Amino acid sequence: MKLIINQSLLFKCKQLLFSLLILGMSVQANAQRKLVPLDDQTPAETPTTSNSATNLERWRFGGNFTAGFTDGGGMLLLQPMAGYLLKPKTMVGGGFTYIYYAQSFRGIKYESSIYGPQVFARQGIISSLQAHVEYMPINLKSYTKKDQRDWLNQLYVGGGIIPGMDVYILLLYNVLYDANTSPFGSPWDIRLGLMF
Numbered sequence: 001m002k003l004i005i006n007q008s009l010l011f012k013c014k015q016l017l018f019s020l021l022i023l024g025m026s027v028q029a030n031a032q033r034k035l036v037p038l039d040d041q042t043p044a045e046t047p048t049t050s051n052s053a054t055n056l057e058r059w060r061f062g063g064n065f066t067a068g069f070t071d072g073g074g075m076l077l078l079q080p081m082a083g084y085l086l087k088p089k090t091m092v093g094g095g096f097t098y099i100y101y102a103q104s105f106r107g108i109k110y111e112s113s114i115y116g117p118q119v120f121a122r123q124g125i126i127s128s129l130q131a132h133v134e135y136m137p138i139n140l141k142s143y144t145k146k147d148q149r150d151w152l153n154q155l156y157v158g159g160g161i162i163p164g165m166d167v168y169i170l171l172l173y174n175v176l177y178d179a180n181t182s183p184f185g186s187p188w189d190i191r192l193g194l195m196f
Contacts, residue, residue, distance in 0.1 A: 064193030073103035089124025
């Protein structure tokens with residue numbers, strides 16, 4: 001049985017995530033920085049703008065999640081990510097995707113776990129507009145071999161807006177999409193997430 005994630009279910013999941021993001025932003029506490037009088041700073045305490053990979057200020061952590069439920073089942077997507085700012089407008093990073101899908105139809109229950117790594121690059125274009133490219137192979141139940149799993153390559157290109165340092169909204173297109181092998185009903189992916 002081929003897994004096709006209902007577009008209506010995905011849309012409802014994205015609406016739920018967007019609502020949670022808006023709610024989270026409304027109650028988010030402002031970040032505070034410890035102020036040290038200039039006279040108390042020694043040369044070792046002076047802030048640096050080093051390009052060193054150990055500079056923790058360049059790292060961003062976050063990701064996105066989606067959850068949706070219907071009468072016959074539901075879906076949960078978790079996508080934790082970490083990114084490193086090579087330059088103020090250039091980020092590279094990676095993460096992991098996990099999708100759990102369950103559906104009952106005419107008394108038959110289907111469950112599946114889909115997972116895999118991802119690597120991405122983002123480039124700021126103008127203002128808050130970003131270009132995004134991402135390679136994400138996923139591991140899923142085989143359609144042709146019983147009790148086996150297959151790897152499916154996905155390559156997303158697109159972009160979106162980063163209205164603040166914390167939130168991103170992306171519209172991506174899977175250029176390797178094949179309706180015969182993909183568990184998704186469309187090559188398009190809309191993502192709402194956080195990156196701190």
